[in-house]
Amino acid sequence: MKKEVLEVLKKNKNNFISGEQLSNRLGVTRTSIWKQINILKEEGYKIESISRKGYKLIEEPDILSRDDLLIELQNNKLGNDIYYFKTIDSTNNYGKKLALDGALEGTIVLSDEQTGGRGRLGRAWVSPPGTSISMSIILRPTIYPNEAAKITEITAAAVANAISRVTKLKTGIKWPNDIIINSKKVCGILTEMSAEINSINYVIVGMGINVNINEFPDEINNVATSLKKELNMEISRKELVINIVNEFEKLYYDFINTGDLSKTVEICKEKSVILGKMIKIINRNEIIIAKAIDIDENGELIIKKDDGEIINIISGEISVRGINSYI
Template sequence: MKNIVLEELRKNKDKYFSGEELSKKLNVSRTSVWKHINKLKKEGYIIESSTNKGYKLMETPDTLYPAEIGRLLDTKKIGREILFIESVDSTNNYGKKICEKDFTDGALVIAEEQTMGRGRLGREWASPKGDGIWVSILLKPDLKPSDASKITILTAYAVAKSIRELLGLDALIKWPNDIVIDGKKVCGILTEMGAEIDIINYLIVGIGINANIKEKYLIDNGLNTAASLRIIKGEPIDRKVLLSKLIKNFEKLYIDFIKTLSIVNLLKDYKKISATLGREVRVIY
């Protein structure tokens, strides 16, 4: 009901909507409307209240609430269910607990903060509150475990493509799972799975994007090889818009791959924005 109240206010954003009008339209009491308005205010929505006029939505918060992300998506599978947590140790850890029971294919786990974010090889991933996009995509692909690495490849391309399209920044893919701009890391991807010998039971694609992290935070935490999109762009990034574009791009690539089980065509575009091809790499195992 809270989200329905929000949507009605959003539709009438430039004018007041009386509590009586809302209660009649939604078939609830005015007291119920008032309670939901207060819940929205606590979540950071700026809603102007007037005894004689009613309520008017003035501003939406910079959060990744399901109601905000869902309205920007027109996807068929990815993001049709969104699980939101203010603070979690790791979205991948949280997703793993869900996947070991039952879950919706394509569900998203989104957090405003990760207290123990993880990268490859167990490395810590700094995930300050409200400054990044910390999300895991939960999948049930009919694939062999050997195909899992291809999901990481298409995810990396989806992230780089989204940053390029939305922000006009020269995002490159640093094999196998990082996105860099001007040599600085702005995104990491961690793909994990539960599998048997010949079949994947679930796949979790964790994505961490340094969207609006400030330079002081990176310096204070000794993150000299990292940057944020805000620092590079010189202005705050709309996280909701970037995440929704990423999910749309990911779904298209993912569906194409599931249909063909091939990334040959994708690799042609991938190579064009690779930061690794033609360079020496050091393999750590």
């Protein structure tokens, strides 16, 4: 009911709508409407109430409210089911549990705060409350397990595009899974899957974005940044989430429906901060120093080693002078 009240208020934003109209339209009592309005106010929605005139939505808070996002994403393929937490250990972990219990493609898990957020290889990822986006999307693509890296590429392209659209900041992609602004990391992506040998049960793609974080701990301050730090103003997390879902959905279904990854690859190449540079690639115990020369049509990185050998790599931890993975 709260969602329906909010939906009507949003459609009439900055205009009054009477309690009676709301009550008629939604088929519930005016007392019930009044209760929902109060809950919305508590959540931070600024709603003016004047007797005889009714209710007017003046301002929406920057919370990642489930109801609000369900309204905003109702015409999308993704985000028809949203789980929102004030705090959680890790949205990817929760997504895995949902997926194991049968959650459908497009289910989204969001949390205002993550207490046990993870980057790749189980590393910690800090997601303080109120200032970051911790989001995981459950996908059930009919692709082979060795294609899962493409989902990381799609996500990187989508997040970079969405950030640029919302903030006008120039975003870079440090292949395969980091978004960079002014040589510092603003977003990390963690793709995990459950698979049989030849088929994927589900993919969880998680992203942690530093949005309105003011300060970072000393040890990461020189490698991490936030949108607010770069822009000197707060950014609406809700607007960013909506834009990410929109961008992601375009690139993802392009790939799923036609097998075509070209738009994603185009964005990843254009925004790449490593192409043409000498990079260090760490994969388990192997370290390779090589020149990053291209990203191929499958999203794989093509590198040229010192001895002239040219090879493809599908993933790895990359560092390049001035731009390092952090934590």
